[in-house]
Amino acid sequence: MKALVAYFSAKGTTAALAKTLAEKTGADLFEIRPVTPYTTADIQWTNPLARCNREKIGRKDVPVADAVADWAAYDTVYLGFPIWYYGAPNVVQTFCKAYDWQGKRVILFATSGGSDMGRTAEKLQPFVKNGQIIKAQVLRGTSGLEGLIL
Ligand SMILES: Cc1cc2nc3c(=O)[nH]c(=O)nc-3n(C[C@H](O)[C@H](O)[C@H](O)COP(=O)(O)O)c2cc1C
Numbered sequence: 818m819k820a821l822v823a824y825f826s827a828k829g830t831t832a833a834l835a836k837t838l839a840e841k842t843g844a845d846l847f848e849i850r851p852v853t854p855y856t857t858a859d860i861q862w863t864n865p866l867a868r869c870n871r872e873k874i875g876r877k878d879v880p881v882a883d884a885v886a887d888w889a890a891y892d893t894v895y896l897g898f899p900i901w902y903y904g905a906p907n908v909v910q911t912f913c914k915a916y917d918w919q920g921k922r923v924i925l926f927a928t929s930g931g932s933d934m935g936r937t938a939e940k941l942q943p944f945v946k947n948g949q950i951i952k953a954q955v956l957r958g959t960s961g962l963e964g965l966i967l
Contacts, residue, residue, distance in 0.1 A: 819890050820844035820967075824897035825909050827855045830928045835897045837959055838926070842966055844895065849912045850882040862901075872907045879908035881915070893922045893967060894948075900929035900955065904937050910944045918948025924965055925953035 822844045824835035832848070839846040859868035872879060885891075898909045905927075923945055925938055938953040954965055 818892050820893040820895065821847060821885065821891040822895045822897065823847045823849055823885065823912070825849040825851075825899070825906060825912070826897075827860050827899060827906075831897050831899050831926075834926065834928065834956055834959065834962065835895075838895055838897070838962055838965070841962065842895070844893075845891075847883075847885050849898075849908060851908050852880040852882050869901065869906075873902055877907055878911045878914075879906075881908060881912050884915070888916055891921065893924070894918075895924045895926060895965070897926045897928075900927050900932045900934075900937065903932055903935050905941045910941065913941065913944035914946075918945045921948045922967065923948045923950045924967065925950060926962075926965055927953075927955045928957075929955050 820842055822835050822839040824831055826832035826835070835846065855868070861867045862869050898905050925941070927934065927937065933955050934953045938950045942950060952965055954961060956962060
């Protein structure tokens with residue numbers, strides 16, 4: 818059994834949790850890095866013309882810079898991201914679409930400004946084709962991390 822922690826983080830909050838989770842589980846770590854990194858202006862969601870809003874409204878794919886090596890070797894994938902607009906950021910959807918999730922157990926973890934998971938898992942499931950999302954949790958600090966570990 819081999820586990821992967823794959824994460825996207827624009828500001829570092831989710832990244833810190835992902836690293837801790839990888840240490841605790843002995844999982845490999847993969848950063849979902851957009852080809853074009855987000856600047857502060859890009860994620861200024863109060864600006865209707867900001868990149869994040871254009872991507873969201875346009876349902877745009879956001880190309881990912883690297884690919885996971887040896888994807889087939891993992892049976893468990895911890896997938897972390899910040900909640901954006903009550904769901905997973907588009908770049909996470911784009912990442913998920915690129916892989917075959919058959920036979921993989923998927924655990925979602927997120928950070929947020931206050932929102933819970935809501936319908937995040939349901940909305941992401943079509944992109945995690947054939948994968949089984951078995952847990953989904955918004956974390957506030959590192960408490961709660963242990964509860965996610967299989
Ligand atoms: C474009 C955008 C949309 C967001 N939407 C939400 C939201 O719907 N609910 C929420 O609680 N927080 C929202 N946030 C806040 C982030 O989820 C929160 O700051 C998160 O911890 C950032 O993680 P990071 O440091 O790993 O990027 C949003 C932030 C951005 C930039």
